[in-house]
Amino acid sequence: MLFDYKAVSAEGRMTTGRLDAINLIDLEMRLKRMELDLVTGKLVEHHSLFGPRGVPRPELINFCFHLEQLTRAGVPILDGLTDLRDSIEHPHFREVVAVLIENIEGGQTLSQAMETHPDVFSQVLVNLVRAGENSGQLPEVLDRIGESLRWEDELASNTKKLLLYPTFVAIVVIAATLFLMVYMVPQLKLFVKNMGQTLPLQTQVLFFVSDLLVGYWYVIPLLPLVVTVVGSFVVRHNPVARTWLDGLKLRLPVLGPILKKIILSRFASTFAMLYAAGIPILESIRTTQDIVGNGAIRIALEQAEHSIREGRNVAGAFHDVGLFPPLVVRMLRVGENSGALDRALLNVSYFYTRDVKESVGKAQSLIEPVLTLFMGALLGWIMLSVIGPIYDVISKLPT
Template sequence: MTLYAYLSVDPDGKKIRGKMDAANLMELELRLKRMDLDLIDFKEKTEKNFSFGRVKISRKDLINFCFHMEQMTSAGVPILEGLTDLHDSTENRNFRGIVADLIENIEGGSPLSEAMARYPKIFSKTFTSLITTGEQTGKISDVFKSLGESLKWQDELTAQTKKIIMYPIFVGAIVTGVTFFLMIYLVPQLTGFIKNMGQELPMHTKLLIFVSGLFINYWYIALTAPVLIWVFGIMLLKRSPAARYMADGYKLRIWLIGPVLHKIILSRFVTFFALMYESGITILDCIRLSEDIVSNEVIAQGLRRAGVLISEGQSVTGAFQSIGIFPPLVISMLKIGEATGSLDIALRNVSYFYNRDIKEMIEKVQAMIEPVMTVVLGLLLGWIMMSVMGPIYDTISKMKT
């Protein structure tokens, strides 16, 4: 966004000066015109780095966008007028600039879907494909409504997933801090006293002294190594498809977390597949667009194989059963949906069952993670206490005898 200092004139001929953020000069003129002001002169004051490809747009912005456009289009308001009203009411300056660019492109003759396609990082292929279908069928209002509901579901799912992640991270940070304190400050003081007793130390005490020495002498490595490994891993995953495939496969096998993640991915897939199929998108296009939705190379590769089998004449049920990544529930529902001609309804039923199972599994996993982390912290403290107090107790026992 750019900050403009402008000079304008109102209908009475009075000159008005002011400052306003706008994506470009056209948006500045458009915004002033809505205020019944005519632009006379302007000057760019501050240019902020505003790259549409890297703009951070929250899911809440997209939900509001879909809800607003669904309400406008269902009331018979033209898309251009609906976008203009949204532009004036949007609080997010970045998203307001994008809406302004959508307005500009539509005024230039482009359909809404084509204008959205210029921002693939914000409006996914699935999003723009559904908008295209809505434009072609005249059901754009229904498409906006379905997209809004799907985005709300994703938002709720994300909030539930964070419940699993945040507690282990919080407890893990505490355990790490306690470990550093014990190994660098407390243990050296105690082990110095133990060594002065002059007796043979047990193996677990020697191990504690060795680990404490590593922390004292190489603490900077202990702090920087995880960060470097994380950065290296991210770079490797970006550059190597084989590494992404292995990592995504491992994610699905992680104890406790893997089954929940698998169901979340499949629930997201069947939800959007049903939405696209209901909107009139062909099955092969639904599968192709779903590859981006699942965000997992293992499942995406399976979908690609299913697409090939379907294009060769195999049934949808047979193709999905052959790739082996979908559980019997999905296969059964697909078979019923194909037989009755209501594939979208069958998939929505699958999504309903998955959503219920995901909530229950998240609650169970969260309930299991808390005691596991407590046990880890207890074992760490127990090892230190046994390694330190054990030799002291043995010395005191010998003195009594």
């Protein structure tokens, strides 16, 4: 449980923060070890709609980098974590590291202590650290984890860049359309109708849409909100709906193939790290199922795991579920036959990472003109629907 606390140091300085503890007595004992005296403690109630609170990825990257450097230099884990705790600025993560120190002092290993914080350390990260502890290669494992997190951070940055321009253009288009429909069109509507001209179909449609927006303006902000809340609830509590939505994401034009490549690249990279760390193939695949973040691909991985359990080789299992294209399956088959499956998986990850970067660049160059044309067509339709009848009247006036 997480507690908000107020405590006083030996110098009489008041400090506040949050700390994991079993109860208030345990909280007081933990603060004593930190040379603090508990003043008040209150259990934190979690009411988040979006799950547990995590830690920014850059904080985890710094954590892995500094811990890798310290352990490689021969610094004991406890001393390294203590140094890290004093240098971390993120308050929640600093408290998590403080709890890690206390748990390790109580006899737990680093992986066991990290496993008690699933909102911060994923199961993949915990399994990799455990494998590094068992094999005596913890610095190497932490280095690979840091590289993977840096790659994910770069990928997230590229994805944001891809979506930034479409989002900006969509906002501009919606704002301009609403302004024209709610303010300009109603004023022009009276003028056009008073001319006694037979209105063309596109003008009638325009006026009908404008009347709807003026008469039911409150639906504009309310409808997206209701759809989002209801859709989120259904997807969260209905596995069938969640899997259907995940499959739909992969079938989206332009963005769908890019999303699939991103997921498969993450899967291949993580699978390679787990396998290279000595974790069995079936357990590696089962662990990666939790990080793909897509129900459709998760089902495919479950089918591949089932096929491998029944005696199928890795390349054949992935070929049967249609997860990877033939070129990637061939790479997996060669790596499996040569005993270098982890290297083959890293090649697959590199293959997809490079393909993702190229695809993102192509998508950006394609989306910009498409959205510009769409915006121009929409605004052109509105203007022609209004100006068309006026032009017809003017053209019929005697010269």
